[in-house]
Structures are given as C-alpha cells and as structure tokens.
Amino acid sequence: MSPGVIPAVDRSVGQGMAVGARPVPPSLKRAPLERRALLSEALTAGAWAAAIIASVPLVSVLYMLVVRGGARLHWSVLVELPPAGFEMGGGFGNAIVGTVVMVGLGALISVPVGILCAVFLAELGPHSTLAGAVRFAAKTLTGLPSILAGVFAYASVVLVTGTYSAPAGAVALAVLMVPTVVLTAEEAMKTVSRITRDAAYGMGCTRSQVIWRIVLPTALPGILTGVMLAVARAAGETAPLLFTALFSSFWLVEHGAVKLMQPTASLAVLIYNFSGMPFENQIELAWAASLVLVMLVLFVNIVSRLLGRRRA
C-alpha cells in the first residue's frame, strides 16, 4: 500500500510510538516518479512494444495474403470452375460453394451439440464426475490432429456410404469444431452472475427457462467467439477434407439437382492442390482463394456479431 500510515482517529493508539512521531497522512498528489508508478509506466511501454512486435508477423501474413491474393481477385474468379494444367484463367466458384456447404453443415452439427454439452457442464452438473470426464474429453479432443479427424470420418462415413461426400467432410469438420465450442461456451456461461439467475428462479422459471432466457443470451458474445474460432479453423483445414470430400472440378448443383453424396470441392483443398503445382496461373489462384476464404470468414464474423448484439 502507499507509504505512510492511515491516520487513526484516536491518537491514543499511538501509545507505543516514540514521543513526537506523528503518522504521516498519505500524499494524494500525482507522483509519476514514484517506484510503483514508474513500474506501471514501464509495463505500459512494454505492453505497447509487445503489441507492436506481435503485430509485425500478423501484418506480414495479411500483407502477403492481400498483395498476392488481391492481384488475382476478379469477379470471374468467383464464378468460374478450376483450370487444369496449362490453362489460363478459371476460378474457384465451386470451391466457395463447397466450403460454405461443408462448414455450414459442420456447424449445424457441432454448434447445437457443443452448446448443449456446455449447458450441462456449466449449469446442470458442474461438479459431477460425468462433467469432469466430459471436460477432460473435450480438452483432449482439442489436441486431435486434423488428419485424424479425417481418418476417423473416412472410417465412419466414407467407408459406410461407399463414396466421398460433402456430409462426410462436414462430419470431420464437426469433430474438429466441437471441443472449441464446448470449452468456450462453458466459460462464457460460467460468468453469468448468480444474482440474475436467482432472480429468474424467484420469478418461477424452470431451470431450462433460466438457461434459455437468461444464461444463453447473456453468454452469447462469448459463445459466438468460440463458434467463430471454430468456424474459422474448420474453413481452413485441408487434411480432413482430403479423406472425406476429396475434390471436384464441377459444381455441386447440376441440371437443377443438388447432389451432396459426391466428392465436393473446397477452398482449403483447392489451395493445397494449386499451391503445389508448378504453374503460375494456379499459384495465383491459390493465393486469391486464400484471400477469399479469409474474407468469407470475416463476413460471417461481422454478421454474427451484429446479430448477437441485437439480441442482447
């Protein structure tokens, strides 16, 4: 605490002190050179330095992405099909559709399951052994290499249905997304204050109503962060899709019929394929696809934040 002693109202407390010594009232003047203040300023400078240092690589990645990807970003690139070999031009429209469909389906599977599980962990049985086991499982699953999620989905879906398909890709992505959603949603729900909850109980709500109407809406920003992180990661994963959805140079919709049970293109696999080819055209397209992917996620991010804000 500050140097000096808080003056006691009753001076007779100072009996044990030397005669003539008076407790010094604390100085309320701003003292920027005092040790603790200096320390704080130094830490602020340190934090700024750290933020700048951390921004350098982040800016570098974004810069490379924007410069190389932007060079090739035209409308045609978004609606045409991938070029082969020596071909010029072309685009990755089908890959955009494929990514949206598979990540969307994956989210459709993982987000409800993840939130339900988090509800259990945060509200219904936070200290039970089941909760401990489930938390453990979720944390372990965060370390699952993406290629294993692909191998798992291959064995569970592709071999069973006999074909590569978009739903198989969605399952692999869902496996990768679920742990993030569960862990962040649980943390978000734990922060809702007891007072609000007790008030709701006092009004006669059942536990589910408390969860639905109080906890979830309040925790929504935190949950959305988790969902966005999960979606962002899933959109950029290649290895799981190589084993479940493969790739296709054609549209998902043909002659008015949507066929999901067939190999499906995706931006991540396209980038993987094209960045490894020796042709300039393909490499440029790979960069443009990376930029489009990031912009897509940004778009979803902004939309979800806007929607989340309105509810609260």
Place this chain on the structure above:
Amino acid sequence: MSSLEHAGPPGAVASAPSAWDFFADRAFRALATAGAYLILLLLAFILWQIGRKAWPGMRDYGVGFLTSTNWDVGRGHFGILPAIWGTLYSSFLALVIGGFFGVVMAIFLTQDFLPPRLAVVFRTTVELLAAIPSVVYGLWGIFVVVPAIRPGADWLYSHLGRIPFFGSTLSGPGLLPAALVLAIMILPTVAAVSQDALRQVPYRVKEAAYGMGATRWEAILKVMMPTALTGIFGALVLGFGRALGETMALAMLIGNSNQLSLSLFSPANTLAALLALNFPEAGPREVAVLMYAALVLLAITLLVNVAGGAIMAMAGRKAGK
C-alpha cells in the same frame, strides 16, 4: 393449467411453471445430458477406431517404439522418440511465445489502452488470422520467416554456437521457424478467448482496485488477471491443443528429420507432421505404426491437460480461492 399457476396475488409477474414448462424443462435437460454423453462417446469412438488400427503396431513394437530413434520403413524399424521430443519442444515454445503475446494482446485490447473503435478493428483483425488456412501459414513460413531469421540464426551459430540451443546451422526448415509460425497460429485463439475472459470481469472490481490506490498495472496484474485466470487458462489450453495437433504448416516447416537435438535451428519432427507426411503413402504395416503414434499424441495431450489442471488447482489453493 396446474392449480399452482396463479399461486401469487393476481396480477403478479411471477408465476409457477405450467405443465408444459415442466415437460420442456425435463426434455431440455435430457438433451443437454445427452450432449455431454455424446462428447464422451465421440472421444471413446475415435480412440476405438484408432486403437483398432494401431493394435498390430502396438503388438509388434511395444514400448520400444517410444524410445527408439530409428525410422526405417524398408527394414521395418520404427521409433518415434524424435517425434515426441519435437512435438513437446515445438508446442511448448509456441505456447510460451504465442501464449505470452496472446495474453498481452488481450490485456492491451481490453484495458483501455486504445480507443474503443480502434480496439474493435484490431480485435477483428486478430480473430481473422485464425481463419487463414494452415497451408498459407506454411507458405508464409517458407517464403518470409525462414529468410528473415536466417541472418540472425547464422550470427547466433557463429558467435554462440557452444550453447546447445544454437548448436547448428539453419539450412531451411527447422524447429525455430516451425515454433514461430505455430506461435502466430495460436495467438489469435489465445487472444480472443482471453479477451472474453477479461471482459467478463465487472468494471467495479477494477474501480475498487483504483480506489485502493493501485497503479494501472497493479490493478491489471493483481486484480483483473487473477479474476479472469480460469478463462485465460482455458485459452492457453485451447492454444496448446491446437499447437500439439497442427499438421499442415508444421509438415512444411519442421524438416522431418529424425534427429534428437536441443538446437533450435536443426530440423526436427512432430507426431502430427509425421502422420501427415507418411500416411498417404503408407502400406498396412506403416499405417498401424502411424496409428500407434497418433494414440501416443492423444496420450500426451491428455497428460499435459492433467498436469495443467493440477497446476491450476495448486495455484487456486495458494491464492486462497
């Protein structure tokens, strides 16, 4: 309508739950419990699938698999000690760097160091980086990071080469470039989740600290952070998990060499990269061995989480929580 429906005085806001409310409550709780079981089942199912394929490998190679450094497919010798070492080394390094900077970023963005609009822009940009595909990070590592650190690495090697950490030359892919790129990859996750944790701390708490005469950083470090600690720790767990399992970028940057070395500049190997690089071309015997390696990776994740939980519990007890 149950007779409890209007138990209070007429016109009261509060009322007891109706029969439908009770039913919905039970159904929802059942669903939530089912969700929890589903996660558990998912892990069990994955373990079973992998274990089934790994069994021949485990049977043939036993524990020696974990301590051998020999990987010779042609002769059937397999050992993943260098991969285990590389996984732990690179992930810890990435966690230290990425975790530190991620938390600092989170503090920077939530504790009024920037005007609020600017902070939102920053925050969205950082979150965006989580969406960049691994392949792009790998390419960035090859084209930007390796050339950028090569002069520094050469200087360190020639002047401080005695220290084992700098004991070899950087000839391209290696441990340090991989760890640096990995740190950048987990930074957005750590930063985003930590920001949420910090933002959940009521402002009153900070004001109370100021009221007691704390400096800005005393308020942050001694009051805000401890309150947000479980959230920040959760962020670190997520980041570490991602680091352990990162496949594509590391496959491009780690060098795939089965050497055990302390040097930051020598090529190394990680379990996830080993899997990614060898699985596509693997014959049945190699697949079993690779699945065994996958189980080892999951076991490592498990052990690290246990250790982390124990550390948290000890810290919690010390803080008198």
Place this chain on the structure above:
Amino acid sequence: MKRTLTTLVLATGVAAFLLSTPPAGAQDRVRLTGSGASFPFPLYSAWFKSFSGTSKSVSVDYQAKGSGAGIQDFINHTVDFAASDAAMTDEEIAKVPGGVQLLPMTGGEITLAYNVAGVKGLKLPRDVYAGIFLGKVTKWSDPKIKAANPGASLPDQDITVVRRADSSGTTFVFTSHLAAISEEWKKGPGVGTTVKWPASDKFVASPKNDGVAATLRQTPGSIGYVEYAFAKFAKLEMATLQNKAGQYVAPGGKGGEEALASVKLPADLRAWLPDPEAPQAYPIATYTWLLLYKKNADPKKAAALRELVDYCLTEGQKVSSQMGYIPLPENIASAVKKAAANVQ
C-alpha cells in the same frame, strides 16, 4: 423463443432439401472419380478437364493424395479408378476381387536440380551423384566434380542435399535407381517411398515436389531430386547425368522416351526401369499407371472408363511433352490400348 424455433424449422427444411436425392433421369452424366499419385497430377488434371469438356456424357474428377492413399481408395472401392507411380504389389492386387487392370499412361523424368551461382549445365558422373546422396561427396569443389566439368568455376561451398519430407512415389523411383547403380546405397538407405537418409546437418527435407523446388531456389549450394515439370517451370538448373552406357544425357529431350522404350512390358504391364540401357536414355525415368477394375458394377461407367483411356492415349499424348512428361512410345501405347479392352 419463437424466432429460434422458426429458424430451426427453416434450417431443417433446407437441410432436408439439400440431402434429398434428385429425381431419376436428372443425372444424364456419368461421374468418374479417381485419386492417387501427385507425380502426374498436373498432366491428368489437364487431360481429364478437356475430356470432360469434349465428352457429352462423362465428367471426370481426380485428386492427388499420394499413390499409397490412391491404392487404399481403390481397394476400398471408394473411387472408380486410381493412379500410382509404384503400380501395385501382388498382395495389393489380390485384395481386389475381380482383378485389376494396370495401364501405364505416361512417363516422367526425375531430375537433379541444383542451385550453384554461375554454374550451368553441370555434368554429374554416376558415382559422383550417388556419392552426393550418400553424403560422401560434400563440397562443390570436390575433385571428382571438377574432373567432369573442366570449364566450370565451382565454388568451395558445402553441398546441401534437399530430399522429400513426405513419403512419395518420386522417392521410390529415385531410390530404386540409386540402388541399381550403387551397392552401398542398396545396403544402406535402400529403396522405398521413405528411406533412412544419411544423418547429416546438410540433408534438408521439404514436402512435395514444389516444396523441394522452393527450398532449392532459396538455398545456395543445394541439390535435390525433383520431377521434371516442377524443375522446368520453377526455372531451376538441371544436371546432365551419366547413364549406363556412359553417355551424358540431359533431361527434357528424347532421353526420356528412349528410356521408356528400352523396356519390354510384360503381360500385366508392370515394368520398372531403374537403370535403362539404351545409349541415349536418361537414367532416371518411370512409368506411371492408372488402376482400373476389371469388373465394374456399372457397365456405363466401364464404357466411360474405356472412353477416357482412349482419349488419354490419343489426344492426351499430344500435350504430354509440352507439360513436362514423356509421351508413350508407339508400341507401348498400342499395347495399352489393347489391354484397356479388359475393363468391363
């Protein structure tokens, strides 16, 4: 609450619509899916795309994920055809009921690309390049290299060897060649899609052909083995190698065709050329195969496959060399055409 319910209902409706099977008759195009080797991927993608464009009833997709993964897909019947640089072993063939028809479609050369300032047209004798990859020859100024290149100014620089980080058919072919020309290699690292490379700091690994090419471009004093198309389009210098007959042959010319033609294909069309004997043959070349089921469940698909093979053997061969691959010699092409009739 109401809003979430409505969105849920809408979402389920959309999902149901998406997952519903289209009415019969709406699918008039036959879709063929293949996976496997990445070595011929650039060429195959060009072939399959133009074939799908010109054909009225067939669309073909191909994904490169490695010969081994392709063979696995093929055995599991999750694809209609596969591609492999290493053909198939007898035990793998045995796992496919109904039999497998292997068809060599094209060939490729593996070059030793290098990055040494000011040195063009480097000549490497057999024992020298084997020695480099064994870690025995360690400097560019080594007397043996100097002896083979009297006019070149070779720097006194360490040789950095760039090898593949991932397991690949390219490594398999390259190591087969090294084992054929060097006893020491055969006893040491041996042959395989991955081998145990000499433990040296100067051996660096990068994944996939393009990774090796990028590392070569960025590391002065390096040498590595890359598929010809990648070296050509990355504008890397390629070494001229000494073949069995003692001649120095550069990659990219007629040397590849000579190598392919010098081998007599057995009945099952699996042949290796680890060390071709023809006087002007380029020493490191290989066929790459398409794997097809002899018995296909769907006769329309079988017909489509035969159509595809026919296209690749006629129109397809015309673009092979421009894309960096070796066109099939005449006699081989006709043998393959005959064998394609086995696909039913």
